[in-house]
Amino acid sequence: MNKEEFYSLSFNSNNIELFVEVIGDYDAQKLKIGTYNPNPLKVIKSQGRKAYDIVRLQDVFNFLISPKLLKALESNDLTGWKTYAIESDIELDGYKGFQCTSTCGSPIRPKNSGFVTGYDFDLKTWDGSDFFIPETTMMIICSNKAKEVIESFKIKNIELENLKTLKWYNA
Template sequence: MSEDWLGISKGKCAPPDVLRFYRDMGGKKAGDLIGSVQSQVRLISSRMRKILIECGFTGWSAIPCELAGFESDDEFYFLVYKGQCGPLKKEMAPIVDVPPPVPGGSWTKSRKGVFFDPGSWDGSDIFSPEGTWILMVTQRVIDAIAASKLANVEWKPISEILYTY
């Protein structure tokens, strides 16, 4: 597939006429937030979309999509995160040793934490640093999603994100 997923995800490229996605790993029950091996692709359920709309969160839009391979009667949407901030400031993130994900694997080095100039942030509730696929949300979004008890939605503090620049 030749789509520019990062461009589509950030609203900078037009999507194809029909967005189709298929489950190829994991369980058959769809959560309210579905990730992908294409890390910039995120699908949201109609339940999650409704919360984002009702709370008036900014910096996003959603494109209806087709989703196959899951046990769900819900409608799903491709999440477009239009909010932005400037580029990451990698020099602020310390380099740490990361243990192997599997026994007997190799240790790696990674930067820990995602930092950017706060003055470069457009103030959106849902946003992404320039030149990255990282999805960031404000505490308001985290609180609203947590209160709604949506399935398969988990946030990590930006100070804990491991990132290879």
């Protein structure tokens, strides 16, 4: 597999999109990578009104997935992820929290700081999972297989950008 077959996973938002807020304290990073497993995670409506295939939590890292997206991931044997149960004050039947359980090495940073195009990591540090997070970051990367599954199921409000064209800030 070459590096042009990887995509960053981010969100595409609008003003009616539902966001939920966690009741109580939690570690957002540990929740995202699966080292914290709530049973269940209690959430309440924060803003918006429409639950899309991704429902974001109030932190920048975590999100819930719809039954449709869960079925897509499971039925295509995608790897590097797991879910956790939620309890909500509004109807979110079948929604689960998403955790990315796989990693690769730290990003290979360019020498110059500032905005750069293209994101790189050492392929030898990747375990072959369809979803993974580079060490020292919270960015989810997915394989081409995962991208094709997400696109074929017409999953709303997920943005997938090829790492080759990804624009980011190198500090």
